Amino acid sequence: MQKGSELKYLIALKAIPMVGDILARRLLAAFSSAENIFRISVSDMLKMPGVGKNIADHIHGNKDKALALAEKELEYVEKENIKTVHFYEQNYPERLKHCIDAPLYLFYKGDFKLNAKHVISVVGTRSSTVYGRNMCSKLIKNLKLSDLQIVSGMAYGIDTAAHQAAVEESIPTIAVLGHGFNHLYPPENKALSEKIIQNGALLTEFLSFEKPDREHFPIRNRIIAGLSDATIVVEARSKGGALITAEIANSYNRDVFSVPGKVGDRNSKGCNWLIRTNRAMLLESAEQFKYYMNWESEEKPQKQTVMNMVLDPKTQEVFDFLKDNNECDIDKICRTLNLSMNNAATILLDLEFQGLINSLPGKRYCLKI
Template identity: 45%
Template sequence: MNFNDLKYVLALQKAPNLGDRTAKKLIARLGSARAIFEEKRQNLLKIEGIGALKLKGLLDPTNFEAAESELEFIQDEQLKTHYFLEDNYPEKLKYCHDAPILMFSKGKIQLENHRIISIVGTRKITSAGKSFVEQFIEELSPLNPIIVSGFAYGVDIAAHRAAVANNLQTIGCLAHGFNQIYPKVHAKYVDSVLENGGFFSDFWSTDNFGRNNFLKRNRIIAGLSEATVVIESAEKGGSLVTADIANSYNREVFAVPGRPGDKYSKGCNELIKSNNAHLLSSAADLVYMLGWKLQEEIKPVQQQLFVDLDSEEQQIYDHLKEKGKSQLDTIALYCNFPTFKTASILLNMELKGVIRPLPGKLFEAI
């Protein structure tokens, strides 16, 4: 998009009381942001949802003054822009009705041909929660997913750091413009995130920083991803809002269960209890529910003549050799293992190159 067209999009985004959904409706009706501002006032008033108040805000000339100033900031900071009708706009976000018409990014973000998950949770992460984040992302690393979070305290920054430690892309969704970093103590992590992914934001450098920004930011966290994972949450919190948004987008939601009396397990337990999230005990649960296949991500390797299998793996391997192709539930029943445990064992066996997944959630020995 050239700078002149971008100026019109920015002016549209700046218009008060309008919102992304109404802006998209206007663009769909008139063809472009520029055409909106060139349309006659009386014709704009005929469009459903455009009343006198919204029209007054839309046609306020200070919108263009602000747009020109923000254009200078975008150029100075070398930000990339992502317009919702252009190819570089995140594909999954295009299907979210309230996604921003324009976003800004910085870093080395590459979304194509990648699985993307969001990880959210309490800002007061426990040591157990931190350990789960680190182990979970390490277990997922062979599938090379992108890890999205909010760059906040607690679970967010733990997820970003674990992604970097495992050489995975990670994306921080900011609740402010690129003129600042919050919390300031996380400035020391900015460079590593930029090198291993980057940041998205739909906020301007001139936008006020407030609590509502975090709630607005959460729609991007949920919308970028095919699944949202909640790791530790109190009874109320922003991560539960993100989970609700993800459910409204028909995305998968997972929650890590905890003891009933634990403060930061209450939110997760309630999500599971109300069937608003799948129970997540390990990376294997997510891999199974999303139908991810290791063979798409890992180059085929010749089976080793001697592979070390523990007794449980050997039991499953012997079953597959005898019966041929089997489904997860059948394997679990035959071997007398819980389904979640069987899924975890199968993932480890895939990594060892002794079994492979097939369509229909089938597995066979190699």
């Protein structure tokens, strides 16, 4: 079946009342395709476990209206040159595909690399402070990672700061919208949205006519969390979308980080609560983030520095051993190179001071290469 045809039936299926992403995928697993769901009889649908008469009647009674809406939406997509990807295509974002409630389809404008190597979501309060915006910008600008994407929601405050920092650093950034493409919220971010499209994308699961209603934003937060390897919260109040995104990211078993703030500051209550309840790791810098994620910077190779350094024979021997073995503990270094524990510890400390190796938990070491 061609993509356009399948997408039409997926849009129609989602447009039926009571059918969400999870139920839709259960139906698709049972009946092989979205088109089959619209062709099957109510009696055959009722044979599927978990599908009651109410749902079957809803699908049967609303299918013509839903298909007409889907056809209209596809006409709009073609007219506006909007790109699409649905759950059953190979290039659907891999991280998002592993989420139980991943959207059936996505619409986007711009250049959206669907499976970048490093994807980070940055979220926070709309009522951000100068401190929060500066911290957000500093984190993003100091990441210096190859094939990096920054994901946020283009709301006021921290979301806007995250997108702006990414644009300034020429880092692709994805703005996940809480409405369809016939709207733009907030309207003040129109100029920013145009810059995002040039190096990134505007992304939504909502149909073109759907407005930026209040209930849409918590729904879109699962996409922000699901697209990302990790979520960073910069300034969050005790309630709000940033905490929802963090909770969703935790439910997806993704890493969550929180920038601490002043005790008693209303914009920091959410961040401090995430840290205090072990729902997020305390984050103070981009270097700290990369260390926790075990990601390497896109900086000039350490090998060049090593070539210009003169090491004594024993130190060179330890260095070469780590180079060949990637990572190992001090006991193995002592046994293999016939070193005493004191000598090995002294050499390793010297290499660490020279910035050539990293000390890892459990008395393990690896090169900074």
